[in-house]
Amino acid sequence: MIEPLVTAWKQERVARSATEDPGSCDLREVVNALLYQNRTDCQWRLLPHDLPTWSAVFYYFSLWREDGLDQRIQEILRCQVRERSRRLEDPSLVITDTQSVRVAAGVPKKTTGLDANKKTPGRKRGLAVDVLGLITVVILAASAHDNEAGITLLDQAAERCGMRLKKVLVDQGFKDAVIIHGAVKDITVEVVRRNPDDKGKGFVPQPKRWVVEQVNGTLMLHRRLARDYDHRPDNAASRVYWASTAGMLRRLTTPTPTWRDDVELAA
Numbered sequence: 725m726i727e728p729l730v731t732a733w734k735q736e737r738v739a740r741s742a743t744e745d746p747g748s749c750d751l752r753e754v755v756n757a758l759l760y761q762n763r764t765d766c767q768w769r770l771l772p773h774d775l776p777t778w779s780a781v782f783y784y785f786s787l788w789r790e791d792g793l794d795q796r797i798q799e800i801l802r803c804q805v806r807e808r809s810r811r812l813e814d815p816s817l818v819i820t821d822t823q824s825v826r827v828a829a830g831v832p833k834k835t836t837g838l839d840a841n842k843k844t845p846g847r848k849r850g851l852a853v854d855v856l857g858l859i860t861v862v863i864l865a866a867s868a869h870d871n872e873a874g875i876t877l878l879d880q881a882a883e884r885c886g887m888r889l890k891k892v893l894v895d896q897g898f899k900d901a902v903i904i905h906g907a908v909k910d911i912t913v914e915v916v917r918r919n920p921d922d923k924g925k926g927f928v929p930q931p932k933r934w935v936v937e938q939v940n941g942t943l944m945l946h947r948r949l950a951r952d953y954d955h956r957p958d959n960a961a962s963r964v965y966w967a968s969t970a971g972m973l974r975r976l977t978t979p980t981p982t983w984r985d986d987v988e989l990a991a
Contacts, residue, residue, distance in 0.1 A: 725973060726797050727752070733793050749780050757781040759970050762963060765947035789962040798858070798965045799884065801972040805856055808976065814888040815854035820877045821895060821936040822850045824866045827952040835957055837867025841897070847952050847960065852877040852892075853939045855932075858968040859884055863957035874902035882909050893933050943967050 730751050757775040761768075768778040775781070788794050803813040824844040827836050838845045850862040850873030860880040862873055874894060882889055891912045894902060898915065906913035916933045929937065943949050946967040954960040 725801070725976060726755070726969075729793065729797050729800065730755070733788070733791065737787075737791075749776050749784070751784070754781055754784045758785060758966055762946045762948045762967050762970065765950070765953075785959075785962070789958060794962045794965045794969070798969045798972070801969060801976065802854075802857065802859065805972050805975055806854070809856060811856075812888065814885040815859075816888050816890045817893070817932070818852050818854055818859060818881050818885065818889060818891070819893045819933055819936045820850065820852045820874060820881075820898070821933075821940070822848050822870050822873050822897065823940055824848050825949075825952050831952065831955055835865060835955075837865035839866040847957065848873060849952075849960075849964070850874070850877050851936060851939060851964075852881045853936050855935055857972065858939055858964070861961050861964045863952075863960045869899075870897040871899055871901040874898045875905045878902065878905055878909065878911065878913075882911065895930075895933065942971060946970070 734751065753776050757771055758781065760766075760775065761771065761781075768782055771778045771781060806813055806815070824839040824842050824846060825848075826844060826846040836846055837848075839848065844866055846866045848864045848866045848868055848870075850864065850870075852859045852861075860877060862876045862880065864873055864876075878892065881892070889911055891914065892906060893914050893916050896915060896917055898913070903913045903915070916930050918928070918930070943964065946963075948963055949967060952960050954963065
């Protein structure tokens, strides 16, 4: 499903530099290696020997991140998933949230911080999702305020979704700065507050906002995302896009039975 995009990227790369060696590495196996590492969290040098060498995989991972191919693949698959669910390509409603993730030893201190609210050292991962999954992601130091992540996510979501984006749901961690920034872009930002009656009941899913929590939980199935190992924040963001790509590829290639199929089988 993503072969045409990867092939077009390779041809464009060669056309830009006639002297560049196009390489003989099987790009399908490179993608397999990235998805394998995302899922299992193995080190670069411990990739299985039946996959391309770790240096080749890292080389293409870096190139695709620099050229934005990982985001283009994820974006096109997201549109296909929405069309399969009989929705328009671009959503009118987006939900945003942030998650603080601990970092591994060796990650540069200048890219990390301490989330004073959650008492978590590391990085802050901000997500913007529609009702079916991921739209965009931003990686910041955990010490950054949710407003900083929210404003960046608003800009990125508006760029990806265009004029159809009319409403964004956020939690109480986002303050007036995000609401004002949304108003400037003609986007209504609504703060979803907890029901006072739910106090003391633990985690209670909020209407519509529960989708972003589900996406966070799904991403955690990819062990590479359970802790931030990447020295560069943009590498960490690319990991999220590849994890989202893996999930949407399964959706698009696995038949989803419906009640109509059950009726036809019974008949």
